[in-house]
Amino acid sequence: MAAVNRTARPGELLLLTALGAALFFGGWQALAASDLVSKQVLPSPLAVLEAGWTMTQKPFAGNLLQAHILASLQRFAMGFGLAALIGVPLGLVMGRYRVIDDAVSPIFEGLRFIAPLAWVPFAALWFGTGIGGPVMVIFAGAFPPCVINAYRGAQLVETRLVEAAQTLGARNVRIIAEVLLPGALPSIVAGLRVSAGLAWQSLIGAELIVVSAGIGYVMVQGQSNLSPAIVMAGMLAVGAVGLAIDVLLRLAERTVRKRWGHVA
Amino acid sequence: MKNIAFEDVTKVFPRGGGTFTAIERITLDVAEKEFVAIVGPSGCGKTTLMRMAAGLEFPSSGSVSVGGRAVTAPGPDRAVVFQQFALFPWKTVRDNIAFGLKCKGASRAEQDDAVRKYLELMGMQGTEDSFPHQLSGGMQQRVAIARSYAIDPDVLLMDEPFGALDAQTRTVMQEELIRLSRFNPRTVLFITHSVDEAVYLADRVVVLARNPGRIREILDVAATRRAEEWDARAIEEVMDLPSFTGMRTHLWKLLREQIAGTE
Numbered sequence: 001m002a003a004v005n006r007t008a009r010p011g012e013l014l015l016l017t018a019l020g021a022a023l024f025f026g027g028w029q030a031l032a033a034s035d036l037v038s039k040q041v042l043p044s045p046l047a048v049l050e051a052g053w054t055m056t057q058k059p060f061a062g063n064l065l066q067a068h069i070l071a072s073l074q075r076f077a078m079g080f081g082l083a084a085l086i087g088v089p090l091g092l093v094m095g096r097y098r099v100i101d102d103a104v105s106p107i108f109e110g111l112r113f114i115a116p117l118a119w120v121p122f123a124a125l126w127f128g129t130g131i132g133g134p135v136m137v138i139f140a141g142a143f144p145p146c147v148i149n150a151y152r153g154a155q156l157v158e159t160r161l162v163e164a165a166q167t168l169g170a171r172n173v174r175i176i177a178e179v180l181l182p183g184a185l186p187s188i189v190a191g192l193r194v195s196a197g198l199a200w201q202s203l204i205g206a207e208l209i210v211v212s213a214g215i216g217y218v219m220v221q222g223q224s225n226l227s228p229a230i231v232m233a234g235m236l237a238v239g240a241v242g243l244a245i246d247v248l249l250r251l252a253e254r255t256v257r258k259r260w261g262h263v264a
Numbered sequence: 265m266k267n268i269a270f271e272d273v274t275k276v277f278p279r280g281g282g283t284f285t286a287i288e289r290i291t292l293d294v295a296e297k298e299f300v301a302i303v304g305p306s307g308c309g310k311t312t313l314m315r316m317a318a319g320l321e322f323p324s325s326g327s328v329s330v331g332g333r334a335v336t337a338p339g340p341d342r343a344v345v346f347q348q349f350a351l352f353p354w355k356t357v358r359d360n361i362a363f364g365l366k367c368k369g370a371s372r373a374e375q376d377d378a379v380r381k382y383l384e385l386m387g388m389q390g391t392e393d394s395f396p397h398q399l400s401g402g403m404q405q406r407v408a409i410a411r412s413y414a415i416d417p418d419v420l421l422m423d424e425p426f427g428a429l430d431a432q433t434r435t436v437m438q439e440e441l442i443r444l445s446r447f448n449p450r451t452v453l454f455i456t457h458s459v460d461e462a463v464y465l466a467d468r469v470v471v472l473a474r475n476p477g478r479i480r481e482i483l484d485v486a487a488t489r490r491a492e493e494w495d496a497r498a499i500e501e502v503m504d505l506p507s508f509t510g511m512r513t514h515l516w517k518l519l520r521e522q523i524a525g526t527e
Binding site for chain 1: 318319320337338339340342343344346348350351352354363364367368411415
């Protein structure tokens, strides 16, 4: 995000981050403490933290907060993993075979503009509200970036490397596994990061509607208990876990870029 | 062991709205274990000719066959050395050289033997675990040549393999290729735009004309090479021989005519 000519020094960055956070939470606290808004509309940050802390000690909506987070993470892992496992090979194959590209692309291009949440009714209908439904919604969110980035990455792999492999006797499966996959890896990892973000967002959306455990479910229950502090604690948890996922994948992306930096 | 036969080959590419004739009615036979160099101005279709032998392009009319069989696809019986090396950047030197053998299903031990043998031949022992970007251009092209030899091909197709190297490295590589082809003779089709390189390396030099690409002349070097024992001499010595300079001057005149004639 930092453009080339506006990178901050590490110390400066930390200071500015702290300043931004202080302003945000300070403003929020001041607004909540004033008489302008009711506590029922906007709980103070401290009340939210307290609600969150309480949920880690006493079960809410059937589970402790950490168990809810774990339930969400499991669904996330399944949906995201499935999307990566199917999407990346599909993208690579599309990048290799013109025929498959021509057959799949039009349908895919149409489908990917349907918001993941629009799949919720069908997901519930086809796969139920247990594990299958939510996983399908996450899959719908996570799938397109996996396919697109693997596809573009494969197309950017230099033709002469594919030709070299062919002249050395490599068949299609080997060309895909040993030339296109490593060649497209930087693009694939970047796609996975986008995909994980979308998966996590879709998941919370899905949990608002289906399932009986998970952070989204906590928020729905908080809403029906008329407890905005619980809803916001859920939102904070969503943000924190999403950030953690992104940081991890950004690390992976940087590692790949560093090792693969000389490629291309 | 195999020959390469181009029979009345024409290659037309679509270009813009129309077509472009890259090669027109070329007939050429590269005998088994013969080293044929092809020179010509850019745009004369020399790379297209090589790519058709490799099975990476196909003739619009006429036929290309290797060892009596029509070329229908790329295959490890015809190894290609590309100008820009085309090493796999994510594989080590060892894995690059062993790649073709791995495709054949060779055992780990067989792969290691071949890697050791060709690295030694190329004077590159100890670089097994390096990645291509850690090597100089000359070293990278040595690895690419080793990778081609490792699959033990009948035919070697080289597309300006030394074109990306500096002059000194190029000279060293030319000598090494002579040494290698004496030790391990193959049917070679060698594309270059260097007249010196062609005369120094080849048994026959084919001069192409362009627009469309066709054979202008074929010069026989093999008899002189054998009579004067070129392969046993240093490259600078060979390039000073009257026979060598005579052939070089002759080829240069042919090329100059063409460049002047079409521009």
